[in-house]
Amino acid sequence: MSSSPPSALTATGIGKRFAGVTALSEVSLDFRPGEVLALMGENGAGKSTLLRVLSGDHTPDDGRLEIDGKPVIFDTPRAAMAAGVRVIYQEPEIIPHVSVAENVFVGELPQHGRVFNRRSLNRATQAALVEYGFENVLNPSTIGSRLSPAQRQIVEILRVLTATTPPKVIAFDEPTSSLSEHEVEALFRLIRRLRDSGVAVVYVSHRMNEIFRVADRVAVLRDGKLIGVKDATATDENELVRMMIGRDLSELRRRAAGNAGDVVLKLDSVTTDDVHDISFEVRAGEVVCLAGLVGAGRSELARAVFGDLPVRSGTVEFNGKPFHARNPGDAVRAGIGLAPEERKTDALLMQRSVRDNVSIAVLKRIRRFRIVRRAKERALVAEYIRELRVRTPSMEQEVRKLSGGNQQKIVLARWLARNPKLLILDEPTRGVDVGAKAEIYRIIDGLAAEGMALLVISSDMPEVLSLADRIVVMRGGRVAGEIARADATEEAVLTLAIPALEPAEEEVAS
Ligand SMILES: Nc1ncnc2c1ncn2[C@@H]1O[C@H](COP(=O)(O)OP(=O)(O)OP(=O)(O)O)[C@@H](O)[C@H]1O
Ligand SMILES: [Mg+2]
Structure with a gap:
């Protein structure tokens, strides 16, 4: 038997229940360094819940997580962060009355003991924006409450990339749902760069075209269960749709144009x-x-x-x-x-x-x-x-x-x-x-x-x-x-x- 590929993080038999809902059941997946693993499934299939288990926001009811063959317990987000596991959420928390720069470094400020003044914070933020290709989308001094959903998402990404513990696993929960084509390109360049530097990337999206552009493997969840994992090169859209929703999709056929009224x-x-x-x-x-x-x-x-x-x-x-x-x-x-x-x-x-x-x-x-x-x-x-x-x-x-x-x-x-x-x-x-x-x-x-x-x-x-x-x-x-x-x-x-x-x-x- 060939040896199994290396894993940055392994989840085995994960289960999570809420009142009246089994959000996850018996989910086993490995997250491999230098790979983008896409996670797909219908709304409510359990994708975000799985990420919350990885990030220490939810403690699973069943199953275990392992890093390098050793069990780890992420009972708080801090524990997951210390192990280099980070999740970028759909709706990031932004402090409304402080600047982008302060929002980016908010988790880091107290631990360092370094004195940051506003100018150096702004400079560090601007440098990160340029380095990761988002300098046209965000300004370090903009106040949190004025940020669009896309800009909030980018603040969250910068938080992870500028963290003191280098991330080993980064999960993105629908990062492009509020981005437009142009920012999506910048994000994809970033994801490929992270992958090439050995990070295990997890990518949740409903957009089929993105999955085939960025993913190496695709895992499909349905009703909280893992339906299967496919190599991106060995599957296609129809197969993934069938795995997700259990049926084929009918094409949208627009009525003939030209019947516009007043x-x-x-x-x-x-x-x-x-x-x-x-x-x-x-x-x-x-x-x-x-x-x-x-x-x-x-x-x-x-x-x-x-x-x-x-x-x-x-x-x-x-x-x-x-x-x-x-x-x-x-x-x-x-x-x-x-x-x-x-x-x-x-x-x-x-x-x-x-x-x-x-x-x-x-x-x-x-x-x-x-x-x-x-x-x-x-x-x-x-x-x-x-x-x-x-x-x-x-x-x-x-x-x-x-x-x-x-x-x-x-x-x-x-x-x-x-x-x-x-x-x-x-x-x-x-x-x-x-x-x-x-x-x-x-x-x-x-x-x-x-x-x-x-x-x-x-x-x-x-x-x-x-x-x-x-x-x-x-x-x-x-x-x-x-x-x-x-x-x-x-x-x-x-x-x-x-x-x-x-x-x-x-x-x-x-
Ligand atoms: N805190 C909670 N309390 C009760 N039920 C919850 C809670 N969080 C999630 N659920 C339920 O767990 C199931 C899985 O939700 P989850 O957010 O993981 O879905 P998802 O796959 O991320 O869907 P989407 O594509 O819409 O984001 C859903 O039925 C949801 O309603
Ligand atoms: Mg979700």
Whole structure:
């Protein structure tokens, strides 16, 4: 028998149960130095829970961890860190009132006894940003509360890379779900570099194309069990999908384009604090995708239309009439919906049950004749929750206990069921599994066919290309161009989205 490959960390027979849920059962995996192991599975399959066992955030109910053949017990995150095992989470904790630099070095400051002043912290952070290729995405002095999800993710990555204990195992939990194409490239370069330096990398993602670009082996979890481990070169998308969801996926076939109706939303030279001179239209029955890099101003534009950020100049027309939402309430009453990118802060009551979160969309409507509609709406949300296969032991479960992707499905279901005239979706499939993604595309397509106008912000290129009737690309707070469905290619989008590097006048983002 050949000797087994070296392992940086070995997990054997790991089990973890929560009230009513077996999150992991009998999971055995080895994490090998110099290798990227991808972890895939539907929302709620147990991926994040496994990472939390590796990071010492959860103590497993069964099984053991070993390093170099010796058992290790990670009963606290500190114990795992000391052994060089680090996890970069989906929703990193950021201290809101201090700078990026302080957020990066927050874990390190007290132990060192060194005196850091702000300038040296900023300098160290800037050096790390340049070294790892993120200097255009983040500024060391920005305050935590102002960071986008992508920027938060990068802060978390820098924390690990600048740690005093060099990492042996680094696990990324859906690192690209809030990054756009450009940052994804930087992240992949970083991951390959870590791998080549002998780190065991664990990579959780729902994006199939990424898996084949970056992974050496792929492990698939389903209902908390390990279904199998495949060499990336010896498997394909269909096999992985079958392992994950136990069936094949039907291709999204968009209805024939060209059935767009009246103009529902018309922006003319709209300018806010973040975006300038934005003009484009969305028609009834049309799906317009807003593409662009992180920081291009897409979410800010959406929030301005929704009355959540002020419009400084220019005009918005809705249903052919001038429209000015002073607050989101105005927008909702007029028939506009916005499912925001950050489910935690903007959209969900994390401490409340699934049922409460489903009802809340309609609680504020007190007029009596709407009661019937309310009941209908609630039934519709429940139906969407079924269709999207939200994994929860019951409607009474607290939302914070659901997996990330299942929380996202609830946000979406709520807005889909309200049936607005214009629905703005900001990264609607962020963190959603392949099966549910296909279902969401089918629902979006159906809503468009019924005449809804949809404006979809997405950093997921295959998503943009398969959903959009038209693509509006933003760059640096402005519209860089529009692409019709017939001309939509990845290259066309990227050419508009990425600032041209002309030797004479090099543009620098941020
Ligand atoms: N603290 C908790 N209390 C109760 N149940 C939990 C808790 N954490 C996770 N679960 C449940 O354990 C199961 C696995 O969740 P986990 O977060 O590991 O899924 P995941 O594979 O990461 O999914 P996603 O792709 O949506 O992120 C889910 O059913 C989830 O609801
Ligand atoms: Mg997860």
